[in-house]
Amino acid sequence: MLVLQQVSIAYGSATVVKDLSLTLQQGQIGCLLGPSGCGKTSLLRAIAGFEPVQTGAVVLAGSVLSEPGMRVSPEQRGIGMVFQDFALFPHLTVAQNIAFGLQKTPKAQQQQIVAELLALVGLPTLADRYVHQLSGGQQQRVALARALAPQPQVLLLDEPFSGLDADLREALAQDIRAIIKQRGISALMVTHDQFEAFAIADQIGVMQHGKLQQWGSAYELYHQPANRFVADFVGHGALLKGEVLADERVYTALGVFAQTQSTFASGAAVDLLVRPDDIVHDDQSGFTAKVVGKSFRGSHILYSLELEGAEQVYCLAPSHHDHQLQSRIGIKLELDHLVLFPRA
Numbered sequence: 067m068l069v070l071q072q073v074s075i076a077y078g079s080a081t082v083v084k085d086l087s088l089t090l091q092q093g094q095i096g097c098l099l100g101p102s103g104c105g106k107t108s109l110l111r112a113i114a115g116f117e118p119v120q121t122g123a124v125v126l127a128g129s130v131l132s133e134p135g136m137r138v139s140p141e142q143r144g145i146g147m148v149f150q151d152f153a154l155f156p157h158l159t160v161a162q163n164i165a166f167g168l169q170k171t172p173k174a175q176q177q178q179i180v181a182e183l184l185a186l187v188g189l190p191t192l193a194d195r196y197v198h199q200l201s202g203g204q205q206q207r208v209a210l211a212r213a214l215a216p217q218p219q220v221l222l223l224d225e226p227f228s229g230l231d232a233d234l235r236e237a238l239a240q241d242i243r244a245i246i247k248q249r250g251i252s253a254l255m256v257t258h259d260q261f262e263a264f265a266i267a268d269q270i271g272v273m274q275h276g277k278l279q280q281w282g283s284a285y286e287l288y289h290q291p292a293n294r295f296v297a298d299f300v301g302h303g304a305l306l307k308g309e310v311l312a313d314e315r316v317y318t319a320l321g322v323f324a325q326t327q328s329t330f331a332s333g334a335a336v337d338l339l340v341r342p343d344d345i346v347h348d349d350q351s352g353f354t355a356k357v358v359g360k361s362f363r364g365s366h367i368l369y370s371l372e373l374e375g376a377e378q379v380y381c382l383a384p385s386h387h388d389h390q391l392q393s394r395i396g397i398k399l400e401l402d403h404l405v406l407f408p409r410a
């Protein structure tokens with residue numbers, strides 16, 4: 067189990083990670099998501115032992131690896147790292163790259179481990195190739211095998227797919243998830259791409275300005291975002307103005323809805339999160355909206371709709387529901403539960 071307890075990281079006087087706590091259970095895959103510069107890589111580097119912590123502690127399987135003034139060296143942490151640019155050695159073969167961290171292991175055993183890992187990452191015949199003779203996806207598999215060779219307890223991956231094209235990223239993300247699960251180790255990955263995080267992670271952390279805004283499953287982030295930032299950052303959505311009525315139901319331009327919990331009292335001004343899949347096209351509905359934008363997504367079309375009163379929402383409709391720009395369509399808002407924020 068990897069535990070971060072109120073970790074802060076600073077470069078000079080600039081604190082770039084603040085009081086960040088999270089727990090990654092043994093065997094779990096976590097992902098850190100967040101805008102550029104929010105501190106994701108700094109946090110990964112601190113876990114790996116390349117940066118000191120100013121406050122708090124990094125604890126792995128009950129042992130403190132970092133605290134202010136103390137840092138176990140990166141080689142002694144039992145943590146493997148896969149970098150964005152793969153960082154493979156060009157003058158070594160695939161097998162030599164994988165064996166790089168095994169110098170204290172007897173040769174025969176090294177060969178066995180390399181063969182096992184090459185099979186695991188699906189490259190059993192490429193042991194003698196050099197890096198320049200491999201595709202990007204193959205290089206990333208070799209980088210993964212090299213990081214796994216010393217049998218780390220935790221694997222850290224910093225944007226491991228960013229140099230690869232979209233189709234390959236998705237396939238590789240699935241494969242890497244399966245490989246990590248097969249080894250039973252924990253992994254923490256940094257990515258810019260939320261769909262990649264959804265595909266690979268058990269738990270996702272959303273960071274902003276060095277702070278962890280929420281740590282939860284993809285489902286929780288999407289359906290129960292902790293705050294506006296997470297609501298906006300994860301998935302598509304719009305905020306609809308609402309007023310809480312005397313009976314605590316919420317009045318909006320698309321109807322009146324009961325609060326899931328009575329969080330907001332009568333008279334409160336709120337914003338209701340509306341996801342594109344919450345809006346359903348229905349010509350029988352008493353509510354209509356004007357089509358002001360349209361984006362074809364293959365099986366679906368994402369519509370931007372303008373309501374009476376100029377508020378905008380999105381609607382994800384099956385792609386045979388083909389409506390013209392500027393036309394008016396009937397819609398209804400179908401909500402399982404309400405996600406409400408106090409009006410900004």
Ligand SMILES: Nc1ncnc2c1ncn2[C@@H]1O[C@H](COP(=O)(O)OP(=O)(O)OP(=O)(O)O)[C@@H](O)[C@H]1O
Nearest residue numbers: 077082100101102103104105106107108109256258
């Ligand atoms: N070695 C360093 N010295 C000084 N400042 C640094 C150093 N490394 C990073 N920073 C700063 O720390 C902040 C966090 O950077 P970090 O690389 O951790 O963010 P990130 O979320 O990984 O960003 P990106 O998604 O763009 O890679 C940024 O403001 C960055 O400029």
